[in-house]
Amino acid sequence: MEQTITVTVNGTAHTAEVEQRMLLVHFLRETLNLTGTHIGCDTSTCGCCTVHLDGETVLSCSLLAVQADGRAVRTVESLEQNGELHPIQKAFHENHGLQCGFCTPGMMMSALGVIEQHPGASDDEIREALEGNLCRCTGYQNIVASVRSAADEMARS
């Protein structure tokens, strides 16, 4: 069964006919070619596919594309503006918060959700809030430092 949906992604409305069973993450990656959002598991455990849906942090592997009909999705591709890195991107770079880079887009989108909703989060609270995003490379120490640094920078600006 196919269905026509219109989803606003990073500010642009996209209308497409999709299979009803298509996952949102596949709609982003396969239909729109926005491959910055990754897939790392089948069980909503790894957080690689994290995006924002109407401002809420969600797992795009656990939603159907049709559930995003008429709604607004924000992905990692939206962060850099006019060649300027977003503070969260800058912070991950400056604090060596990434190695292989595969978890990074989802990690940054989760982190942005934390910063936007809990601007004064402590390091321990940041760790708890990122529990749904797995990284196998960094041991998380520099990820926490990145998020802390971005939160401080965003609070200043």
Place this chain on the structure above:
Amino acid sequence: MATTERLQSGGVGDAVLRKEDRKFVTGEGRYVDDLKLPGMLHAAFVRSSFGHAKIKSIDASAALAMPGVHAVLTNATLPVETGVLSASNPGGDVRHPEQAILAKEFARYVGEPVAMVIADDRYLARDAADAVHVDYDPVPVVVDAEKALEPGAPLVHAEYDSNLAKTLEHVTDGFADVLAKAPNKISLRVVNQRLTPMPIETRGCIGDWSNSTGEVTLYTSTQVAHFVRTFVSIVCGTSEAKVRVVTPDVGGGFGAKLNTYREEFAICAASKVVGRPVKWIEDRTENAVATIHGRDQVQYYEAGVDDNGKILALKFDAVQNNGAYNQLLTPSISHLTLFMVPGCYDIQDVSITIRQAFTNTTPTDAYRGAGRPEATHGIERLMDAIADDLGIDAAEVRRRNFIKSDQFPYASATGLSYDSGDYQATLEVALELSGYAGFEERRAEAATRGKYRGIGLSTYVEVCGLAPSAVTAALGIGAPGWEHSTVRLHPTGKATVITGTSPHGQGHATSWSQITQTELGIPFDDVEVIHGDTAFQPYGLGTYGSRSLAVGGIALYRSLGKVREKARELAAHLLECSVDDLEWTGSSWQVKGSPDRAKTIQELAYAGWTSASLPEGIEPVLEATTFHDPPNFTFPFGTHVCEVEIDQATGRVEVVNYTAVDDCGNVVNPMIVDGQIHGGIIQGLGQALFEETVYSEDGHMLTPTLVEYLVPSAADVPPMTLHRTTTPSTSNPMGVKGIGEAGTIAASAAIVNAAVDALSVIGVRHLEMPMQPARIWNVMQEAKS
């Protein structure tokens, strides 16, 4: 030494930020699943749901009837010449059972591929794979390696009379006498459980076979593109010159991608059949059974010890679970264990026996540390057992056994020559930084909060920089250990570095640019690094075994030196002087004492390209290639100190302090080195506290997803305190060693030793991994009753 400076000058030794990062933080990384080729189809595999079964028949008619399904391939129809090949034969005569690309007659572990479906999209391919009906006749299963070696165990391979794959033995002369005469005998059984590497990007590949030219391009998420190319040419029956393997960005490896897999061959063969590109992306549940596992070794130690705690003789018997087949290096992994059994201790009398067993499980192979974590974890548990038995402090028993700093180069009882080290120095620094002396106060304070608190040490040495090719040959590995580099200066004075290493998070583009800046004076930002594409490179061996800097980095260092010397001859010619009149300033050749008479490396690059006037016998262009074969391994070392608190009510183990003092020789980028140590430690912590790959007795995989297999999250792990000492390697001119695996090798023992120490107040003397709350709670109840 503080390890977090952020210097920006860009040379060797600076914590320069990574040039790789921007594409990853903007979502523009290109991993294999991000690639789309025109006309590309999708594959899904039908996998055995039994641990051991005869395949009676395969009925693909329902799948083939589905619109959009192009082919269903089985062992009978997949066009390949041979099965998966192993490059490992330590000691000779290792049993290498046939591992067909798609199972032939028998499936021998859950997840073994039996058929593959090619369809228009991945949803349809999965549906069609589910519609393939395989009629299985289950036969007896064995999953435990010790049970597999008992008489009468079910045979994994009926063509052999037992499940023994190989016995590795090494006994020093007179061992039995020394052991017999030792006044104390201390024994310990240690289980190093089965693990799953779990890179966050699973495996995946795209095969693109041209039937008109016979050329095939394979895009695959791998650590070893050239190995894959060689094996694809053999398995698929084509010329190696017609195979191109491209490694796009790779989302973590940890050994899981140091292999050549059935799916890589199958996807090439399938593309040949359908005449279109075919993509396969492993899903996580598939990854848990289709990608190699690590460890799964049961060890029996017996140490003959004098009354001061000095080990006089060490007996080590182990059983290694190889899984159902030998993958690329399977039999060599426990061979690495054999070499490192004595660890950082001066033990010259050893008896080592490792029996490798086939079982009805996924093959094991290299997982971060690859054989060395097994050795380190075991001997570090043993050191604590000796300290405990004889009433000696855990740090003191190590001091009494260490190889001393004046004993290097040190000839180990297992035949290695340790390059350099000062083990006691790292220990003393670590004890100081961790507040070891004041620990008992913290133990007492924790007790008032209902916590058992303990402290644990792990002092390690590892063998890295794999490897001198003559040694790999002697070890029965059918592949060399050298590495390649090419340095190419362009007319504009910019540089391309081509490396045979294959980074997947390690930041080689950054570190190799730093080395180029320091050795040749080409600015960091003017250097581009190419890796992982067999079309651009001579043969490269890839990234594993903490070898990239110590072998590949030195290959680069030597090419840069060759370019610098060629530039010198050119400069002498242009400046009309002798080469002996010139001095290197770091970025130019100048007449000694005359800064106005100089040629920058950029000017020389241009002059070498235009070739308007070259000295006699000098070819155009500043470019050099090196195949560097190291004369020896490198031996990084260090001391990790861990403190844990165990909840007296629930048994939950929490790491509350972690101090790591590592020595990897000279450092190119301290920020990257710290990152490697952080990540390594947390993988070791995962093994110590959470991770275990579990099979039921009938061969079913009980930990097939990240819900059952617990990879640590940010909330599960502590901040770590890092420090370094610097003892340059004598194996290479940069004095570098390697750091990719050190954290993982060290960490599990420090954490388990801390937990055993914590529970020593209730009489606990040993714990197995993973130390999940239920296990610890049970141990506590037993100890109290």
